[in-house]
Amino acid sequence: xxxxxxSLFYQFADVFAFLILSAAGLAIVFGMMGVINMAHGxxxxxxxxVTVGLVNLGVPLVIAQILAALTAGLIGVAVEFLIVRRFxxxxxxxxxxTWGLSLIVTQSMLLIVGSAVRGxxxxxGSFAIGGYTFSSYRLVLFGCAVAVLAGLYIVFMKTRFxxxxxxxxxxAAMAKALGARTGRIYAISFGIGTGLAGLCGALYAPTxxxxxxxxxxxxxxxxxxxxxxxxxxxxxxxxxAVFLAVxxxxxxASYGQIIGQIGMLFAVILIIRVLPEGLSSVxxxxxx
Amino acid sequence: xxxxxxxxxxxxxxxxxxSCFFVVLVCALIYPLFADSYDVGNFSYFLIWIFxxxxxxxxxxxxxxxxxxxxxxxxxAGYSYGVLAINMGGGTxxxxxxxxxxxxxxxxxxxxxxxxxxGGISGIFFGIVTLSAxxxxxxxxxxxxxxxxxxxxxRLNGFNGMKGMDPLAVRDFYIEGSALYYVMIALIVVVYIxxxxxxxxxxxxxxxxxxxxxxxxxxxxxxxxxxxxxxxVIGSGLAGLSGALYTSWGQFITPSSIGLPAAAMPIVxxxxxxxSDLTATLVGSFLLLFGFQTITVxxxxxxxxxxxxxxxxxxxxxxxxxxxxxxxxxxxxxxxxRPRDAGPALADAVRLQSDET
Amino acid sequence: xxxxxxxxxxxxxGGLTAVSDVDLTVxxxxxxxxxxxxxxxxxxxxxxxxxxxxxxxxxxFFDTVDITAERPYARVQRGMSIKMQAxxxxxxxxxxxxxxxxxxxxxxxxxxxxEEDRLLTLLNLAQDAGKLAGALSHGQQQWLEIxxxxxxxxxxxxxxxxxxxxxxxxxxKTGELIKSFNAEGMTVxxxxxxxxxxxxxxxxxxxxxxxxxxxxxNLEAILQDDKxxxxxxxxxxxx
Numbered sequence: 001x002x003x004x005x006x007s008l009f010y011q012f013a014d015v016f017a018f019l020i021l022s023a024a025g026l027a028i029v030f031g032m033m034g035v036i037n038m039a040h041g042x043x044x045x046x047x048x049x050v051t052v053g054l055v056n057l058g059v060p061l062v063i064a065q066i067l068a069a070l071t072a073g074l075i076g077v078a079v080e081f082l083i084v085r086r087f088x089x090x091x092x093x094x095x096x097x098t099w100g101l102s103l104i105v106t107q108s109m110l111l112i113v114g115s116a117v118r119g120x121x122x123x124x125g126s127f128a129i130g131g132y133t134f135s136s137y138r139l140v141l142f143g144c145a146v147a148v149l150a151g152l153y154i155v156f157m158k159t160r161f162x163x164x165x166x167x168x169x170x171x172a173a174m175a176k177a178l179g180a181r182t183g184r185i186y187a188i189s190f191g192i193g194t195g196l197a198g199l200c201g202a203l204y205a206p207t208x209x210x211x212x213x214x215x216x217x218x219x220x221x222x223x224x225x226x227x228x229x230x231x232x233x234x235x236x237x238x239x240x241a242v243f244l245a246v247x248x249x250x251x252x253a254s255y256g257q258i259i260g261q262i263g264m265l266f267a268v269i270l271i272i273r274v275l276p277e278g279l280s281s282v283x284x285x286x287x288x
Numbered sequence: 289x290x291x292x293x294x295x296x297x298x299x300x301x302x303x304x305x306x307s308c309f310f311v312v313l314v315c316a317l318i319y320p321l322f323a324d325s326y327d328v329g330n331f332s333y334f335l336i337w338i339f340x341x342x343x344x345x346x347x348x349x350x351x352x353x354x355x356x357x358x359x360x361x362x363x364x365a366g367y368s369y370g371v372l373a374i375n376m377g378g379g380t381x382x383x384x385x386x387x388x389x390x391x392x393x394x395x396x397x398x399x400x401x402x403x404x405x406x407g408g409i410s411g412i413f414f415g416i417v418t419l420s421a422x423x424x425x426x427x428x429x430x431x432x433x434x435x436x437x438x439x440x441x442x443r444l445n446g447f448n449g450m451k452g453m454d455p456l457a458v459r460d461f462y463i464e465g466s467a468l469y470y471v472m473i474a475l476i477v478v479v480y481i482x483x484x485x486x487x488x489x490x491x492x493x494x495x496x497x498x499x500x501x502x503x504x505x506x507x508x509x510x511x512x513x514x515x516x517x518x519x520x521v522i523g524s525g526l527a528g529l530s531g532a533l534y535t536s537w538g539q540f541i542t543p544s545s546i547g548l549p550a551a552a553m554p555i556v557x558x559x560x561x562x563x564s565d566l567t568a569t570l571v572g573s574f575l576l577l578f579g580f581q582t583i584t585v586x587x588x589x590x591x592x593x594x595x596x597x598x599x600x601x602x603x604x605x606x607x608x609x610x611x612x613x614x615x616x617x618x619x620x621x622x623x624x625x626r627p628r629d630a631g632p633a634l635a636d637a638v639r640l641q642s643d644e645t
Numbered sequence: 646x647x648x649x650x651x652x653x654x655x656x657x658x659g660g661l662t663a664v665s666d667v668d669l670t671v672x673x674x675x676x677x678x679x680x681x682x683x684x685x686x687x688x689x690x691x692x693x694x695x696x697x698x699x700x701x702x703x704x705x706f707f708d709t710v711d712i713t714a715e716r717p718y719a720r721v722q723r724g725m726s727i728k729m730q731a732x733x734x735x736x737x738x739x740x741x742x743x744x745x746x747x748x749x750x751x752x753x754x755x756x757x758x759x760e761e762d763r764l765l766t767l768l769n770l771a772q773d774a775g776k777l778a779g780a781l782s783h784g785q786q787q788w789l790e791i792x793x794x795x796x797x798x799x800x801x802x803x804x805x806x807x808x809x810x811x812x813x814x815x816x817x818k819t820g821e822l823i824k825s826f827n828a829e830g831m832t833v834x835x836x837x838x839x840x841x842x843x844x845x846x847x848x849x850x851x852x853x854x855x856x857x858x859x860x861x862x863n864l865e866a867i868l869q870d871d872k873x874x875x876x877x878x879x880x881x882x883x884x
Contacts, residue, residue, distance in 0.1 A: 506716070509718050
């Protein structure tokens with residue numbers, strides 16, 4: 001019995017980790033500046049490629065993953081500075097601009113790197129409970145997802161940067177009037193967002209085939225999590241991921257991956273009919 | 289009637305514009321007399337996509353609804369045409385298949401649109417939800433390789449796509465080559481004229497009013513949701529028309545014409561051309577498709593990189609669109625040929641835009 | 646005869662009760678002003694009548710029909726017409742088209758053109774008809790929006806601070822315009838700050854304070870009420 005319970009938890013943890021890791025970066029960028037970064041998937045791809053490249057050069061996996069996340073974060077800051085910065089008053093245009101960027105990056109990668117790169121294989125290690133065998137790495141991923149949530153909570157609730165960032169989120173003009181350097185806050189937040197995307201790619205790199213279009217695998221999950229979560233990252237994203245993970249897990253178990261994804265999309269469309277502003281609006285209202 | 293054609297919602301008015309229009313139309317009509325049949329076939333191929341672009345122009349430029357789901361409805365209708373044509377057999381039934389598949393796409397748009405619009409989804413989220421639906425459909429169709437995935441005798445065939453449906457035909461006369469080309473030209477003229485009349489009508493007034501300020505429009509007694517749904521169904525239906533024609537033209541359709549990067553293409557065409565005007569979209573999309581097709585022959589990736597660069601450049605340099613910008617310049621510089629009301633309005637429009645940027 | 650009846654209506658936002666157990670009757674044919682200090686709940690009550698918020702409690706009747714659950718457009722179709730506080734016109738459309746959009750539900754063809762011209766002249770906007778509405782001055786936008794509200798030829802005209810941002814002359818002209826439409830039988834409900842304007846147009850006045858009805862009656866009675874002067878009029882005179 002406990003083995004079955006653990007198996008259920010394991011399946012939930014797997015989907016939950018995927019949703020949190022792929023959505024966290026997107027959610028921060030959206031929550032902070034109302035911008036949907038359409039190149040989000042490409043930052044994930046960047047993290048994955050850097051990780052695999054470094055491991056193939058002999059760098060230990062964990063260090064390669066950290067470096068990959070940092071790389072994606074730095075590129076993100078550059079992208080913010082060169083492109084996104086111009087469009088803070090026009091969120092739709094920033095979406096189009098980043099989509100253009102996404103097309104350029106994916107297709108250039110296909111031209112330069114070609115379609116497949118030698119993978120590095122999932123780290124060994126599994127354990128058995130009852131009659132079931134579980135991969136340890138999947139639990140590591142779950143641990144990372146929880147750590148990301150905890151990290152975001154600490155950064156945004158306990159640090160000076162977090163206070164200023166939340167003030168900027170609430171009212172950018174006012175925060176600016178009070179002396180916050182909103183430009184720098186935006187650049188750092190965008191960097192954190194893309195760094196988290198890079199981390200997602202780095203963490204999943206060992207488990208999947210690397211192709212330049214791999215970003216697309218993540219974008220649906222990250223989009224729907226952000227749509228359901230609403231504008232408040234801290235309050236919305238985690239509950240949204242729990243909610244979607246339960247639906248996804250149930251459907252995956254009985255009908256397979258395809259129905260799981262379709263069912264998740266239907267759930268999202270039903271939810272927006274009832275709660276147009278996402279889960280966080282309800283939670284915020286309750287909290288008052 | 290003529291007032292609707294020449295109304296305030298569309299640039300390009302008056303004698304000079306319509307003279308140009310007829311000259312272009314005549315050139316298009318005599319083109320097959322001078323070109324070989326391969327080129328005519330190619331030409332028909334990129335005319336297919338024009339409907340999708342015009343539909344997006346209506347939704348995005350006039351209605352303010354940025355749908356990323358044009359390839360969703362393209363795919364729904366494209367696959368529907370395949371399923372219907374295979375199951376109903378060839379011949380005249382293919383015409384029915386074409387019409388029905390567009391209807392199916394419009395029904396799908398009605399359902400998806402109902403949930404989004406009545407749920408109050410707008411702006412960025414409208415794009416995100418439509419794109420999510422599109423990617424999930426592409427993913428789903430990619431997984432249908434097994435023999436258990438069939439509708440009637442039509443196999444979905446996963447990534448390899450559905451094939452073996454008949455092209456459009458009347459009895460045993462296949463509509464292909466020049467015949468298909470003339471059908472396309474006729475359809476484009478009809479759709480273009482009909483859309484011009486729609487946007488210049490009372491309904492069009494409410495559609496643009498809703499884009500400008502939905503609350504104000506509602507306070508004038510209009511149920512804006514119904515107008516938005518109508519716009520979405522028409523715009524998506526046009527994407528469906530493109531899809532059905534595409535399947536019939538090549539006698540196959542694959543999930544890759546739904547997913548990324550295909551889903552981005554209509555956005556690039558319409559953004560580059562100038563979303564706020566039908567004529568600009570018509571001209572710009574045609575030019576882009578022509579250019580894209582020419583480069584694709586050498587390298588598809590390069591063509592797509594270029595498309596991405598064009599989208600980025602449009603947003604950064606000419607957010608209202610390049611073709612529209614050039615068109616406005618021409619109208620403004622045209623010596624002494626300024627319609628009385630439009631002149632100052634146009635000047636103001638240009639000024640407002642420069643204020644924004 | 647009561648045209649609008651607000652019965653026992655409350656509106657809460659989270660822990661804040663913006664409007665509490667309010668009863669309000671607007672009789673057919675009168676100009677009724679809703680006044681009160683900032684934060685009294687005037688705008689919330691206005692939005693409840695318009696249908697932008699659902700009330701937490703109570704019901705609202707228009708012409709004896711319960712409209713509590715109806716959306717704004719349905720209320721407008723019943724004969725209400727609304728001008729919101731901030732000027733909200735279709736900024737990127739020409740002035741004439743703004744008027745057209747308001748008129749087209751009732752008029753068509755040549756009749757509509759005549760009506761357009763009549764309204765544009767009435768609003769002093771005839772020479773700006775081809776301009777984009779967003780290029781008009783703040784006061785002109787207010788006028789345009791009042792014109793759009795009038796174009797619906799409503800039974801009841803609802804105005805939320807119609808004179809905000811207007812010069813004293815413009816305010817006076819607006820008052821005269823409202824009175825002339827009232828003389829033709831239109832009922833008007835105005836939320837207003839400007840006491841000079843209220844004196845000019847109001848026949849009956851309701852005073853809101855802290856979300857509750859504080860006083861009501863005809864203009865003279867309210868103006869002489871010491872308690873009203875204390876909470877509201879005194880402050881107004883002070884600045």
